[in-house]
Amino acid sequence: MSRRLASAAVGLLLVLCSALTACEYTYDDGGRADSSPTDTTGSNVVLPPDPALEQTVTGEALKEWAKAALPESQGQSFYSSSGFLNSGESRTEQTVQLPGGTYAVTLACRGTRRVSFAVSVGETALVDLTLGCANARVSVVQLEKDAILAITVGARSDANFAYRVSRL
Numbered sequence: 001m002s003r004r005l006a007s008a009a010v011g012l013l014l015v016l017c018s019a020l021t022a023c024e025y026t027y028d029d030g031g032r033a034d035s036s037p038t039d040t041t042g043s044n045v046v047l048p049p050d051p052a053l054e055q056t057v058t059g060e061a062l063k064e065w066a067k068a069a070l071p072e073s074q075g076q077s078f079y080s081s082s083g084f085l086n087s088g089e090s091r092t093e094q095t096v097q098l099p100g101g102t103y104a105v106t107l108a109c110r111g112t113r114r115v116s117f118a119v120s121v122g123e124t125a126l127v128d129l130t131l132g133c134a135n136a137r138v139s140v141v142q143l144e145k146d147a148i149l150a151i152t153v154g155a156r157s158d159a160n161f162a163y164r165v166s167r168l
Helices: 002-020 059-069
Strands: 077-085 090-094 101-111 114-121 124-132 135-143 150-155 159-167
Touching: 059 077, 059 101, 059 159, 077 090, 077 150, 101 114, 101 124, 101 150, 114 135, 114 159, 124 135, 150 159
Parallel strands: none
Antiparallel strands: 077 159, 090 150, 101 135, 101 159, 114 124, 114 150
């Protein structure tokens, strides 16, 4: 009788534990599903991303977005660019000749997915980054001598990109 009672208790405990176990869903782009906070009185409130940033723009709206996405830097801006990429397109651009020194390369994109950025000097890769759209990232690069940067931007779906190279 006590064995039966112990088996039933263990079985009930297993059922309760499995009911309390949570599953995590992972997306194919490496992200996590957002969880909604249960306590709204805290100061860490997660806001949903601006849905307007999932739509690509052209013309004057593209210029305005690039200006807003790439805040003014403290140093001298040497080169900036922005544009539209069709699905599956990539583009390589070159900066002007940059004097040796330390530079901030600010990268941003908008669209529904991600944009890849690669910054190199000749065969030497300085930055290799895939950025989720509606974000901006600053990468610091050191140039030992005068150089021209090659910046390659690619997207799997329609996207806008913007970048700026500024001396620190």
